[in-house]
Amino acid sequence: MAATRIDGADVDNQAQGLLTAIAIGLLIGVVRERHHLGGGPTIAGVRTHAMVAIAAAVAATLDPLVLVAVVLAVGVLALAAYLRTRDTDPGLTGEMALLVTATLAAYAHHNASIAGGLGVIAAALLFAKQPLQRFARDIVSEREVQDGLLLLASAVVILPMLPDTPVDPWGVLVPSKLWRLVVLVMAVGMLGHIALRTVGGRWGLPVAGFFSGFASSTAAVAGFGQRTRDDAALTASAASAALLANLASLLLLVGVLFAVAPALVLASAWPLTAAAVMLALAAAIGLRRQGESPDLPREPEARAFKLSHGILLAVIIAAVLVLSAWLKTIFGEAGAVVTAMLVALAELQAAAASIGQLSATGGLSLPHAQWGIVGLLVSSTIAKTALAFASGNRRYALHVGAGLLGMALAGAGVTWWVVSV
Template sequence: MVEIVDSLFLRFLVAFGIGALIGLEREQAESGGMFAGSRTFPLFALIGAIVQAFFPGLLAATLLVIAIPLTVAYVAKVLTEGDIGLTTLVAAVLTVLLGAITVSSERGTLVAIIVGGVVTVLLSAKPTIHRIVNRIDERERRASLKFILVVVVVLPLLPDREIDVLYGLNPRFIWLMVGFVTGLSFVAYILSRIVGAKRGIALTGILGGFVSSTATTVSMSERTRENPDIYRIGTFSIVVASIVMFPRALIEVAVVNPTLLPQLLVPLGAMTGIGVLISGVVYWDSQAEPETEADLKNPFRLRPALFFGAVFAVVLLVSQSAHSVFGVSGIYATAFLSGLADVDAITLTLSALEAEGEISASTATTGIVIGAIANTLTKAGLAWLLGTAALGRRVTVALGAVSALGILVVVVL
């Protein structure tokens, strides 16, 4: 009995702390003021906790009762201050729910702590969020919202099973991977827009690699052809964008098949390490040149996303067929050919096949490394084709050393 009381008391304290944290932020914010602050929000959390602990069936009615004075206070705030923002009102309702979740279970307590922290950060980051939004033009915002809407609406409508007509493919899994890869690129794209050239070519090169290392290579190669004197900084941009491809692949594997990550971490980690050293040397050599940025496009576009989905589906089918007909050598051949165009597709494909037990972890690891090496060869080829001879030579030497190390680690392991 004492343990139950102690546990419940502790959860009440946690609920109070979450409410106090949100309340302090609201009182410090310009929109807090007379509406609700450091005293009111802890009370909201305690109300939710008490009702959930002793009268769980009355939680919905409690929210309704609380909503009435909240609405009155909100109307008064609008009339007196002319502020029609709903943030504080929504935060108040959410605080009641967080208080209830805190006492519901141990998992609920953990979730409430995490959500409470995220809410506080989100509320306090209002100026930063507004600055970020203002740096994205209206056309890009509309395109991004349309893409997100398509992903969110389409995903639950797709069947979550293997379809015979589609040769055993799972439509929901494929679309989920499309949203995941595009979302990963979009986060980096937004950061690149925020950072811009003010933070230097190193950071923008890294972010450009997360958005699209191929797009970064094409852009910098074309800029170098237009202005041959920037071949050093162009080399750095291409090399660092190509190196970022390896951590990006590790992130994808960590999401799709975490058990494969430790084995893949050795070769890709080694390639990343040597790549960082080479990038450092190239960056030091390029300091005399003016900074420039890659011309990146918003990855939240429907046509490229559909194209990636088609490529991913084809690579998945080809990999399965090649493995059944040619064995491991078929997987490696598919990885190389697929990697020449896109490393994400083969990374996700082999991670999924290993998770399903269709191929071994060593086969998946080697195949992903082969795909990554093939993609670095593509970058070198683009530098020669679209850039200058000086750019092509330097990119080939840098990425050639990275690829050689990757091959050596795979062979040794």
């Protein structure tokens, strides 16, 4: 009975793999067939891809040499097709599609679900020829391609090479975690840059403010404040833009905290949500007061992010972690929290990362870490309100200061309720 069940399972797996292989061939074949609706020779359509898929799927169940022979035969046919059509169609997409169909059909014998998913991706890539060409040639600039490659290299090449163990006597400096924060900042900058490029100037200063907050909410407060001195009519929208920049910075803070201390994020979810809601409400007041949406400020830099910003953040975080650990050995938990609050006057995410790291490693108890996050919000409110008064007109500063104060009070009030309960 057991042997029968095993044989039956083998038959079912082979049938699933064969059906998946046929589905891959039909899917890719349909896309290739439609590619030639406008005329021109069809090198490999639905029937050819389906036949190749069946041949490769059956060969995968036989001797490996049979599969090699089938793949080589498909390669020879693809080469012959290319030599016949290279004058009118010099591309290699159709020929490579045949090899992809054969390879995925053979792989379906080993893992039907992954092979099927890859088949869908391959078909989507073939179908999206024109949008992908337009994106690569017309929309994305050379500088943005360089930034994308740098981001991928940082995440795929450098990050896996870094150690996952502490390299300092206090056990707080983990290179992989520090570099993961650098990659996070770069990725968020790239995302904000792409979104801003997509939206354009239609939504005015508030959209520009929100996405600039992922890079530096401090710079956003100063920059939009300066605009109010140049044109007082922009005060309401500029204040909303500054508050939305701080909302983006708060979202980035949550991402940084989640990367180093997920438990602290869950414990502080309600206070952080209340703080974000207060910022959004204060920004909405300015949006309601403004008339027609003003134009975006000067065209942003072509770069999606600056690697130096991410590295500087990592250096600051490392310094804060070491300083906090050292002060904790002298003054206890209060020393680490005070250090982070002082750093938050200039760099909120770095201070938050230090609090999160100490909480994750047991250097701070969870309630102390929760109140530490509130302290960071208070420090940031003080610093940015002062900056708003220094850079913008009085109405701008009062609006920004009120919104930031509401953020800090909401976070403190809900934290008190959460900790007390």
